[in-house]
Amino acid sequence: MCGIVAYIGHKEAYPIIIKGLQRLEYRGYDSAGVALISKGEINLYKKQGKVSELEAFTVGKNLAGAIGIGHTRWATHGAPNDRNAHPHFSGSSDLAIIHNGIIENYAALKSELIQRGHTFLSDTDTEVLIHLIEDIQAKTAVSLEEAVRVALNEVIGAYAIVIISKEDPDLLIAAKKSSPLVIGIGENDEYFIASDATPIVEYTKNVVYLNDEEIAVIKRGKELRLMNIKNQPKIPYIQELEMQLEAIEKGGFEHFMLKEIFEQPSSIRNSMRGRIDLNKGIVSLGGIREYKQKMINAERIIIVACGTSWHAGLVGEYLIEDLARIPVEVEYASEFRYRNPIINENDVVIAISQSGETADTLAAIKLAKEKGATIIGICNVVGSTISRATDAGSYTHAGPEIGVASTKAFTSQVTVLTLMALSLAQSKGTLSDSKFRQLLVELDSIPDKVEKMLQSDSKIEAIAALFRDARNFLYLGRGYNFPVALEGALKLKEISYIHAEGYPAAEMKHGPIALIDEHMPVVVIATKHGNYEKVVSNIEEVKARNGKIIAIVTKGDTAVKAIADYVIEVPESEDALSPLLTSIPLQLLSYHIAVMRGCNVDQPRNLAKSVTVE
Numbered sequence: 001m002c003g004i005v006a007y008i009g010h011k012e013a014y015p016i017i018i019k020g021l022q023r024l025e026y027r028g029y030d031s032a033g034v035a036l037i038s039k040g041e042i043n044l045y046k047k048q049g050k051v052s053e054l055e056a057f058t059v060g061k062n063l064a065g066a067i068g069i070g071h072t073r074w075a076t077h078g079a080p081n082d083r084n085a086h087p088h089f090s091g092s093s094d095l096a097i098i099h100n101g102i103i104e105n106y107a108a109l110k111s112e113l114i115q116r117g118h119t120f121l122s123d124t125d126t127e128v129l130i131h132l133i134e135d136i137q138a139k140t141a142v143s144l145e146e147a148v149r150v151a152l153n154e155v156i157g158a159y160a161i162v163i164i165s166k167e168d169p170d171l172l173i174a175a176k177k178s179s180p181l182v183i184g185i186g187e188n189d190e191y192f193i194a195s196d197a198t199p200i201v202e203y204t205k206n207v208v209y210l211n212d213e214e215i216a217v218i219k220r221g222k223e224l225r226l227m228n229i230k231n232q233p234k235i236p237y238i239q240e241l242e243m244q245l246e247a248i249e250k251g252g253f254e255h256f257m258l259k260e261i262f263e264q265p266s267s268i269r270n271s272m273r274g275r276i277d278l279n280k281g282i283v284s285l286g287g288i289r290e291y292k293q294k295m296i297n298a299e300r301i302i303i304v305a306c307g308t309s310w311h312a313g314l315v316g317e318y319l320i321e322d323l324a325r326i327p328v329e330v331e332y333a334s335e336f337r338y339r340n341p342i343i344n345e346n347d348v349v350i351a352i353s354q355s356g357e358t359a360d361t362l363a364a365i366k367l368a369k370e371k372g373a374t375i376i377g378i379c380n381v382v383g384s385t386i387s388r389a390t391d392a393g394s395y396t397h398a399g400p401e402i403g404v405a406s407t408k409a410f411t412s413q414v415t416v417l418t419l420m421a422l423s424l425a426q427s428k429g430t431l432s433d434s435k436f437r438q439l440l441v442e443l444d445s446i447p448d449k450v451e452k453m454l455q456s457d458s459k460i461e462a463i464a465a466l467f468r469d470a471r472n473f474l475y476l477g478r479g480y481n482f483p484v485a486l487e488g489a490l491k492l493k494e495i496s497y498i499h500a501e502g503y504p505a506a507e508m509k510h511g512p513i514a515l516i517d518e519h520m521p522v523v524v525i526a527t528k529h530g531n532y533e534k535v536v537s538n539i540e541e542v543k544a545r546n547g548k549i550i551a552i553v554t555k556g557d558t559a560v561k562a563i564a565d566y567v568i569e570v571p572e573s574e575d576a577l578s579p580l581l582t583s584i585p586l587q588l589l590s591y592h593i594a595v596m597r598g599c600n601v602d603q604p605r606n607l608a609k610s611v612t613v614e
């Protein structure tokens, strides 16, 4: 996510802002910038790259001023580069803005403003917002705060913004909706604004968390003033921060991984945002629109990926073949690139990568491209190498994933693959309209069901305590949940260092059943889908050999409850969407076992977040 920092007071703003941006680096970003007011001018400096690169860039420049704004950008609209970095000027350069969020109707606003003579320097939605504010002020001669209020009533989407004006060097205006914004109230008429408390806590513990659709007007020498976008005054509620710096970065969670597991209701929602319309019954993936026909006509779709992304690819295979009836093959990128595969120009390759920097996946793309295939990307990092190497793609918009073990990235990848499969199925007519709409409504309900699923965390933690010293685990699943069994095993392996294997449940009798005894915990995904009865008999086979069963079941299940040792319920769902739910308890089970074993959950031994080497 983007990071916001602003300051108004009696000290030099630049060092406070830069230090604040460094405090927000954990949020993940691709560019940084700062704007300061000095002697009636706004001096604005911004660059793609790290905060340290911005600092190097500003050496020798005018960094004076006791008021300023700073930003670290996590690209959503527009690739990471200097011109798309924040802050952004208005047309006259009298105003500057920083923004965290997504203006969903920015395209319509932008074309209107262009017709009114505005010209834009960047591809961002943020620049549109500051031009809209300037346009309103020019047309109606209202105050800046009123122009901001009117503009925010026209905006659809999420925002945390701070604006400065060279006409008034004693004024900061901030506003918030869905994206976080905190105001720190310092001594001697100092105010600090940031995306969270980490840049503020060293200066003051007195903070005001803005609520949705609230605007803050901070005028030097005056009291903080709040109102909502309906112009109703609001009383600032001043709280005292208890949390320490380290804890705040993790949003109060003990580890980034746990924070990211709990972010999944919103990250899955963000993967769908602006891409489904329940009323019209449509899925729209703008990023691949030009290549959709190519995908529909493909002789086959080849999915290339590594690790967790490969598991998401397996779910994608089941989804696309089941719903859109297009042949799909899933390949480990590291194998695909070296085995001299047969590829032709009628093939479509889908490359899945959270980081967008995985060397094997990039190499697989290059090979497929050389042989004439069409390349579609599903990445989380905007402007990453893989996303730029593809012909088209859809970003997952999961937000930065700091924990090395992939959690929200996996469910966001599966969400985008589900949208792709539904979109292809609808165009091919392989799904009835009623079935398509049923799946769309069900998909839209998944974030709320994940929220419910997360309430079982303490129960899962109690089960984890019973198995923290196990030496091996077996994970079994069928159909859509076979890839989830593989992913669950990987999660446990990579953070708790316990050996675990995922298997199709029916495969157990072809060998692994020899492993079963009272020391072998077996996690079975036994939701009421597909070959449910057969999974129940697999559980019986394990029980007969004294295996310990941890079953993931559909809420209200009784048959499995009667035979399993431990049961974790997930909400009822469509079979095709069940991986978005059944993967959650497996993430939590692995997390708690690893914590109980004293493992470094966020940075497991020997692992890197992005494997950019072969």
Ligand code: AGP
Pocket: 306, 307, 308, 309, 352, 353, 354, 355, 356, 357, 358, 361, 404, 405, 406, 407, 494, 609, 610, 611
């Ligand atoms: C999964 O938890 C690991 N972090 C790892 O398997 C990862 O999924 C794999 O390295 C692929 O990374 P990518 O999605 O960034 O390409």
